[in-house]
Amino acid sequence: MKKLITLVILATTLLTVTAVMAEEKEMDHAAKLAEMDGKAIFKNVCKSCHAEDADAGEYTPMTLIMEQWDEFFQDLYVDSHKEVACPKDETKMLTDVLTKDALKKVQKFCVDHAADSEQPMTCG
Ligand code: HEC
Known part of the structure; x- marks a missing residue:
């Protein structure tokens, strides 16, 4: 059971990190254009x-x-x-x-x- 919980927490963390990174990339692009x-x-x-x-x-x-x-x-x-x-x-x-x-x-x-x-x- 503990293993499962750890796994779920790990997966959630990974998903969040990926989502945040994707968002940052997007902002980068728009922010770059805004500065050009x-x-x-x-x-x-x-x-x-x-x-x-x-x-x-x-x-x-x-x-x-x-x-x-x-x-x-x-x-x-x-x-x-x-x-x-x-x-x-x-x-x-x-x-x-x-x-x-x-x-x-x-x-x-x-x-x-x-x-x-x-x-x-x-x-x-
Ligand atoms: C991803 C590709 C792409 C990008 C990026 C792009 N265009 Fe175009 N542009 C096209 C296509 C496709 C046509 C239509 C060509 C046709 O009808 O033969 C076109 C047509 C034109 C025309 C001809 C007049 C017209 O309306 O058909 C002009 C002028 C033009 N683009 C200027 C620009 C300018 C300025 C930018 C940047 C803000 C830009 N384009 C960005 C693909 C692009």
């Missing part, structure tokens, strides 16, 4: 699917003009990305991982460095 600037988010997230020769098409800030980026973030993004999984964690959808704040930062980065901006830029 627009350029880093573009590099880490968008570029995973939009590098050179990508199936989804190559996109860098200077692929589009400012107006097109604003239009993209206002209308197109949700539609074209709603069924896209997060490249870092495929159990999550991209639109759930990227918060409004994070999106705003990427939008600013793209607009600031669009083809018709003062400093056109690829994301490096």
